[in-house]
Amino acid sequence: MSDEESATQPADPWTDLNAFASLPRVGGHWLSPDGGRLVVGMATRDTTRDRYVTALWDVDPAGERPARRLTRSAQGESGPAFTPSGDLLFLSKRPDPENDGDDRSGTALWLQPAAGGDARLLAAPPGGVRGVVVSASGVLVAGVSMMPSATDVDSDRTLCAERDDAKVTAILHEEFPVRYWDHDLGPARTRLVTADLAADGERLTLTDLTGHVGGALDDNSSWDITPDGRTVVTTWNEAEPGGSWRTTLVAIDVATGERRVLASDPEHQYEQPRISPDGTRVACVVGLLPTPEHPNDNWLGVVPIEGGEVRAVAREWDRWPVQPRWTPDGRSVVVAADHDGRRPVWRIDVGSGEVTRLTPDDGAYSDIAVGEDGRWVHALRASMATAPEPVRIALDGSGTTETLRGPAATPALPGTVTEVTTTGEDGTRVRAWLALPHGASADAPAPLLLKIHGGPVMSSNTWTWRSSPWVFVARGYAVLMPDPALSTGYGVGFIQRGWTKWGDAPYTDLMRITDAAQERADIDASRTGAMGASFGGYMANWIAGHTDRFAAIVTHASVWDRNASIESNDVSFWFRRSLSYEAADALSPHHFADSISTPMLVTHGGRDYRVPVSEGMKLWWALASRAKTGNGASPHKFLYFPDETHFIGSPNHSRLWHAAVAAFFDHHVLGKPWQRPELLG
Numbered sequence: 001m002s003d004e005e006s007a008t009q010p011a012d013p014w015t016d017l018n019a020f021a022s023l024p025r026v027g028g029h030w031l032s033p034d035g036g037r038l039v040v041g042m043a044t045r046d047t048t049r050d051r052y053v054t055a056l057w058d059v060d061p062a063g064e065r066p067a068r069r070l071t072r073s074a075q076g077e078s079g080p081a082f083t084p085s086g087d088l089l090f091l092s093k094r095p096d097p098e099n100d101g102d103d104r105s106g107t108a109l110w111l112q113p114a115a116g117g118d119a120r121l122l123a124a125p126p127g128g129v130r131g132v133v134v135s136a137s138g139v140l141v142a143g144v145s146m147m148p149s150a151t152d153v154d155s156d157r158t159l160c161a162e163r164d165d166a167k168v169t170a171i172l173h174e175e176f177p178v179r180y181w182d183h184d185l186g187p188a189r190t191r192l193v194t195a196d197l198a199a200d201g202e203r204l205t206l207t208d209l210t211g212h213v214g215g216a217l218d219d220n221s222s223w224d225i226t227p228d229g230r231t232v233v234t235t236w237n238e239a240e241p242g243g244s245w246r247t248t249l250v251a252i253d254v255a256t257g258e259r260r261v262l263a264s265d266p267e268h269q270y271e272q273p274r275i276s277p278d279g280t281r282v283a284c285v286v287g288l289l290p291t292p293e294h295p296n297d298n299w300l301g302v303v304p305i306e307g308g309e310v311r312a313v314a315r316e317w318d319r320w321p322v323q324p325r326w327t328p329d330g331r332s333v334v335v336a337a338d339h340d341g342r343r344p345v346w347r348i349d350v351g352s353g354e355v356t357r358l359t360p361d362d363g364a365y366s367d368i369a370v371g372e373d374g375r376w377v378h379a380l381r382a383s384m385a386t387a388p389e390p391v392r393i394a395l396d397g398s399g400t401t402e403t404l405r406g407p408a409a410t411p412a413l414p415g416t417v418t419e420v421t422t423t424g425e426d427g428t429r430v431r432a433w434l435a436l437p438h439g440a441s442a443d444a445p446a447p448l449l450l451k452i453h454g455g456p457v458m459s460s461n462t463w464t465w466r467s468s469p470w471v472f473v474a475r476g477y478a479v480l481m482p483d484p485a486l487s488t489g490y491g492v493g494f495i496q497r498g499w500t501k502w503g504d505a506p507y508t509d510l511m512r513i514t515d516a517a518q519e520r521a522d523i524d525a526s527r528t529g530a531m532g533a534s535f536g537g538y539m540a541n542w543i544a545g546h547t548d549r550f551a552a553i554v555t556h557a558s559v560w561d562r563n564a565s566i567e568s569n570d571v572s573f574w575f576r577r578s579l580s581y582e583a584a585d586a587l588s589p590h591h592f593a594d595s596i597s598t599p600m601l602v603t604h605g606g607r608d609y610r611v612p613v614s615e616g617m618k619l620w621w622a623l624a625s626r627a628k629t630g631n632g633a634s635p636h637k638f639l640y641f642p643d644e645t646h647f648i649g650s651p652n653h654s655r656l657w658h659a660a661v662a663a664f665f666d667h668h669v670l671g672k673p674w675q676r677p678e679l680l681g
């Protein structure tokens with residue numbers, strides 16, 4: 001190849017981490033009510049190269065024409081919805097071209113005509129807009145953050161301006177929680193507002209539907225509106241003793257604001273409401289709340305919108321449905337649910353409870369939508385080997401799945417995926433995905449990295465950009481991604497095996513599945529490392545204190561002292577439902593600090609509120625203070641990101657994290673000289 005040809009060759013994104021960070025990332029998927037328009041979001045690096053910005057793309061629901069970009073702004077766009085006439089609504093912080101003095105900080109609501117032309121601003125409350133839903137009659141409902149004493153959007157604007165002018169950032173809290181994942185809650189809190197798209201002109205008149213309700217509506221709240229626009233059904237948080245909350249369902253009359261309870265009881269919560277096409281029933285996910293004795297459990301429920309019993313549908317089906325969507329005839333609900341390392345799409349007959357699997361492949365499906373014609377389910381499909389892409393799925397149960405012409409494709413991978421299975425100490429089947437580099441064989445066995453998922457109640461069943469296994473596969477490693485006890489997709493009994501006892505069955509499952517992988521001829525059992533984040537980080541810390549079988553361990557956003565982590569995180573009440581002080585302390589990794597001999601790389605974000613950075617700091621002190629040399633040197637390292645959260649989000653920090661982890665494993669697993677990543681000086 002000539003120098004000129006080489007210069008025009010695109011960089012390999014799995015070996016060039018700058019190219020990896022620049023890969024476009026599809027996320028978000030919205031279908032118009034008539035099924036004629038499909039919009040997806042795609043994030044790319046902005047001009048600063050250190051932020052991802054999402055643009056909206058038009059995708060042909062029939063898969064015939066190529067994707068077409070719809071929006072362009074430095075601020076990006078999100079949260080689309082469609083008007084009854086087919087116009088596109090979206091959210092953005094882009095400036096208003098008709099207002100030179102536009103100084104708002106919140107996310108505004110915009111409309112882009114279906115016939116073409118520039119988008120125009122519809123509403124710009126200072127606290128921003130989210131969760132836009134539109135009825136068939138043209139009534140819009142959305143969430144807007146407003147100050148507690150605000151009487152309407154205009155008074156809220158005045159209150160926000162006064163607070164800004166006084167340079168006040170203090171927040172008075174009267175209830176728990178006070179923050180969520182990566183941001184503070186308050187002083188503004190979510191309210192529901194409505195508007196009539198048909199009656200309003202250039203700008204919408206937002207009518208406050210709920211008034212100030214404190215924490216009853218929060219970042220997790222979701223809602224739907226009846227086709228006639230008369231009733232909104234929303235999740236509603238109810239306070240409980242001990243600083244706790246549980247989620248109920250309420251129906252709100254749009255004309256009067258009158259609110260009535262649809263579903264509420266002390267042992268359950270109700271989420272993801274979806275109103276039937278005829279407006280008479282609400283499908284939702286019913287959740288059994290956890291206790292120290294049993295884990296949470298989830299199933300599909302249906303309740304009459306006028307009130308009545310919440311009827312469990314397919315209660316005997318031992319899988320957890322998410323994203324319920326009605327079929328046009330109102331006879332079935334389509335859901336996704338984790339299953340054996342995948343997340344198929346399923347159709348549940350509401351009358352009989354019969355469950356039909358619609359996708360027989362290895363895909364993990366999300367963002368489900370059902371068109372009015374009743375023929376196709378539209379969704380995003382990903383897998384361990386495929387980045388998210390738009391697809392359509394035959395609703396008739398034939399198993400037909402067609403890939404649509406989305407805005408981005410998965411680049412060629414540096415390896416392949418297979419499965420590994422074993423049995424746990426109690427005889428339970430335990431399985432994992434194994435990503436193998438091209439060329440791995442008995443003659444050239446690959447070193448192994450054990451990669452442990454977070455949660456803990458989740459599954460290694462889909463693509464991830466945050467800690468991509470393919471970056472390490474490209475460097476010659478095989479990456480093992482197991483589902484130990486506590487993982488979803490295997491039934492509640494599989495979760496029960498590790499419930500409250502994170503260091504017992506989850507640990508032994510991980511050791512046994514690692515044994516099974518190391519028995520393969522194409523794996524070099526003498527060169528093995530381990531890594532994990534969040535709960536996976538807890539397991540990495542637990543492993544470090546209980547075995548020296550790994551040459552190196554990387555732990556990110558990890559729990560070190562379980563009780564300290566619970567009592568300082570953003571959702572303490574949720575963990576305290578199932579973990580008593582004694583149970584948490586009994587299996588806390590910090591008690592085994594003296595047993596750690598394996599080199600560890602600790603990484604943590606300063607704005608992590610789920611596992612506060614104090615956990616990373618305490619772990620680092622435990623490692624550093626036990627250094628055996630006179631000058632304090634040790635094999636351990638601490639990579640701290642002051643501006644990152646529970647997840648490493650910025651492009652440059654992502655490439656740096658992958659580079660540092662690869663360098664650490666290269667040094668300790670492969671025996672290469674330590675090479676400090678370039679961006680770390």
